[in-house]
Amino acid sequence: MERRLAAVMIADVAGYSRLSRADEEGTRARFLSDLNEVFEPLISQFHGRLVKTMGDGLLVEFPSVVDALRCAVEVQRAKAERDRHAPPEQRLNFRIGVNIGDVIVEGNDIHGDGVNIADRIQTLAEPGGTAISGTAYDHVKDKVPFALSALGEQKVKNIPEPVRVYHVADRTTANRSVASTRNGRRRYTWLALAAVAMVGIVLTALTWRQWHLIPSSYEQAGATQPSLAVLPFDTMGDSQQQAYLADGFSEDLTTALARIPGVFVVSRNAAFAYKDRTVQPTEISKKLGVRYLLEGSIRRLGDDIRINAQLIDGESAGHLWAERFDGQWSDVFTLQDTVVDRIAGALKLRLVSSQGKTGTAGGTNDPIAYEAYLRGSELEGRGTPDAIVDAEALYKQALTLDPAFGAAAAALASLYWNADDAxxxxxxxxxxEIVEKRGEALRMAARYPSPTYYQVSADLLVRERKSDEAIKLLQRAIPLNPSDDWTYVVLSDALNFNGRPREARAYLDAAMRVDPGWTDWRHYQAGLAEFGQGRFKEAIDALERINPDSPSPWPRFFGQHLLLSAYGHLGHPDKARSVKRTLEALVEATDGGELCQLVAQQYFVYMDEADMLRLLDGLTKAGVSALPSSAVPKLGDRLSGPEVRSLVTGHTLAGREIAPTVSDFGLTIWPNGKFNAFFGPDGVSGTVWVQGDFLCTATAERLTNCAAVFRNPVGSAAQRNEYRAVFRWSQLEFSVIN
Incomplete structure (x- = not known):
């Protein structure tokens, strides 16, 4: 058996299955065109060897890892130029992974860990991007003109030890696009981020013991890790109507400073709790657990802008540094960079070199688009229906001005995701239409991802029972803004439903560090983590802390489900009855339906059946019925879980939807749990599974729904109505036809 050291490049098309379902022949033709006209010439130019193609991917071997990385970057450059004018649905975005390691040679083929690691790493690259292993990084870090930003140690499938992974930012391409784009648009975050390195919080392979890395107060941070809060800047003069500018500037500085290696920054939410309040610096410093405070003011008259900033020692309340910055609004990004540089100098930190500032956090360098985005964000925060309409228009305006403004696209997707009836x-x-527009906005945001893009996408993936994918996305979000507490809360949620409640609680602690204090959502997540470990008393203690008068009903909606199940498990019927009455009213008010176990299965999307059954068992003991009374059919026996699994897995079903509308449907369920279906003129695909005695489905459009399946004693194969599936909002009658 021959072995040798080789540099390996693996490329794979992101979303190939979805593209192929829409246009199988066209997608395949575009893949072969890219292979012949982009990959093969560049592989030859950089002395590589195309080992083989693998469906929608390819494996390439190089004698030099430097050549492998240069080839990967040139491929992505060529692809970006090639697809510049193509419609989104016709673009193939490749993820590329590069590794150097030992490979086994068999004829013209190679395999082994060197190949396996490259394959796993490419899944961590962004669509249209490149990722490399730590081993490859050690060989190329001083030999290529690309910015290499650490994604930390990643646990990847079938590789026993975590693998260091680095994202490759093509500085040359970024600089070229700056020079050639109208208004000098740059692919930075909207504040020209000061660093790519993750700061203060190392969030890989978390355990309780590792959390000594995150200081609980600035004394623990020590001299090597200054800690900072950016207090909300004031608006001066008669420009109070432009408060959104000061808020946006403060938030952007928070993100920029959080990405400077060696400084810990609390979240925007934590600092903004002190907006319009007169509190002594020493008290703020103590409450937030930071040593330094940045405060200031912003004044804008027409295109003229003046920024005053000062850095305060929270321990002594003394001023370390103060400076005034004058400029034009069109230069706002340069001003932000200057402020960050000055603060770093005052804290005696050394910023990474300028290439480290480039990133993919979905920003803009168009000040008009930036202002529209800030105005939209401020209006959305008001929460009224009219303000939401105006916010939508402003986000769309920002995207019209800069279609590459990923943060604006993500904000638009978030607006649709949070839309209620009003x-x-x-x-x-x-x-x-809400679902369709949300999908369109997310597809735009995916080209230049921001933390909000990852948060919304992860929320949806969790609801589709894809928490594995959600966790990977959120781990990418952390380096973009280590001070964004909501990333940690969403990650805690994903880990809870992924069956990892201890890690979920650790990430909740991370949220508490960057934004001290308990919220209703955090009490719910803490209760969810305790419940996931079977610690019902501890879960009750956390869940009963949720404010019953909270303006948002959703933490109570979720928390009361867990609370009711916990009381059921512990055998407290009186308390269970009281909680059940409260929950029945909440379900009716927020969801418009009747309390039953189908509600819990729609929202609590556990990956592990045992976790779901723990919740359902407690609800059963607390007197919650499996189905709403209005939906129980007058039919025959209900099928058990094994009977449901045997009936549908690997078969094709056909019949009709009989409520709330009438339409024919057909559904093919493959042995791996994937399905394709049509309902009238609409096609849909997703996954199917059985938990307990329920049949559950998940799709990107309809998220998760579960049903009970009954025999129809008067049904027939000819009528295709031998069985009936009872969902929350619909009923299907069907027969197995294949």
């Missing part, structure tokens, strides 16, 4: 009515959109 907001959708104000927007003049049906729920189907």
């Amino acid at each position: 907001r959708s009515k104000a927007l003049g959109l049906s729920w189907k």
